[in-house]
Amino acid sequence: MGLPRFTSPKGGDVVSSPHLYVANCGPAVGLSIETISSAFGTYGEVEGVYAADESGTRVIVSYHDKSSSQAAMKALNGHPCCSLGGRTLHIQYSVQSLGKANKIASVPVSTSASDLDIPGLYLMHDFVTAQEEQELLAAVDNRPWSRLAKRRVQHYGYEFCYDIRNVNTSQHLGELPSFMSPVLERIGSFQGLDHAADTSLDQLTVNEYPPGVGLSPHIDTHSAFEGLIFSLSLAGPCIMEFRKYTTNVWQEDSTSSSDLENQIPGKKLNFIRKAIYLPPRSMLLLSGEARYAWHHYIPHHKVDKVNDSLIRRGSRRVSFTLRKVRQGPCRCEFPQYCDSQR
Ligand SMILES: O=C(O)CCC(=O)C(=O)O
Numbered sequence: 001m002g003l004p005r006f007t008s009p010k011g012g013d014v015v016s017s018p019h020l021y022v023a024n025c026g027p028a029v030g031l032s033i034e035t036i037s038s039a040f041g042t043y044g045e046v047e048g049v050y051a052a053d054e055s056g057t058r059v060i061v062s063y064h065d066k067s068s069s070q071a072a073m074k075a076l077n078g079h080p081c082c083s084l085g086g087r088t089l090h091i092q093y094s095v096q097s098l099g100k101a102n103k104i105a106s107v108p109v110s111t112s113a114s115d116l117d118i119p120g121l122y123l124m125h126d127f128v129t130a131q132e133e134q135e136l137l138a139a140v141d142n143r144p145w146s147r148l149a150k151r152r153v154q155h156y157g158y159e160f161c162y163d164i165r166n167v168n169t170s171q172h173l174g175e176l177p178s179f180m181s182p183v184l185e186r187i188g189s190f191q192g193l194d195h196a197a198d199t200s201l202d203q204l205t206v207n208e209y210p211p212g213v214g215l216s217p218h219i220d221t222h223s224a225f226e227g228l229i230f231s232l233s234l235a236g237p238c239i240m241e242f243r244k245y246t247t248n249v250w251q252e253d254s255t256s257s258s259d260l261e262n263q264i265p266g267k268k269l270n271f272i273r274k275a276i277y278l279p280p281r282s283m284l285l286l287s288g289e290a291r292y293a294w295h296h297y298i299p300h301h302k303v304d305k306v307n308d309s310l311i312r313r314g315s316r317r318v319s320f321t322l323r324k325v326r327q328g329p330c331r332c333e334f335p336q337y338c339d340s341q342r
Contacts, residue, residue: 018063021094028056028245033216034162039083044068109239109275109306116274120288122192127283133234139179140206150213157203158325166224167325176204201322209317214298222330222338225323229286233278236314239304240278243271243295277306292334
């Protein structure tokens, strides 16, 4: 499944369209795709929010109709937007293009975490057996799924709210289900984990991705979760990519219209990018810098190129992400990425 492609605005020659090219907006400035979708949703039905390019600071917001995009343009262009952290957005109309997509260079994919050299990132292959994998999949398939735009999810312990990228700590859904006990017990012996680390995890999100569906770049909200994030991959493989932005994600933006002219897609990239292959039954751990300072995401591919092999994603990938809900503010060593220390 390919993503829609949009032309970049050149000299404002697009009079009006349902699609908006929005600069100073995106994961590199601390705004998740869900937050952007919710803010623009005030003006009409948003069909999708897509990265306009690799910068992480420009997105396409695609509405169902022109009257919605015109209303959003009028309300948000050049004005500080309260629901987007007070940022001033620079918006132009864009058009959907039938031409070929701008090809984004692929990055070499590592099969082990040590090759990536991201502090705090660990991967254990065969964390569960094939039989345990079947049992875990059967357990979640017996329970109700909630449908998001492109994937299905289940939440245990605490519900994760995508609009605020946080949990509602006043609503405890109960203990993690008993089918997770063997996994939780084994996590204590995860290689790479500090012996003193607190592995009392209390929140589980199960994601089911159909083939070709990925996940947009994000850092799990610091104030929502503690410092260890585990993700178990089941049923099918994928690659996960990581980006570390070289500009401050919370930096106040002083983009003038002449700066905007320099923001043409495909120019300078402001991040380091790395990729890892996650086979079924493997467990990934994000801790330290990997958890707090690197965006992670899953590209929307049906087939991944890993070294010289092409690997098909399979009929679905189901991930079990385990975290501990934070009760106080985050005091990490990465204040530039931290919503508690903004
Ligand atoms: O599917 C995965 O492995 C990652 C999921 C994730 O990052 C999330 O739910 O925030």
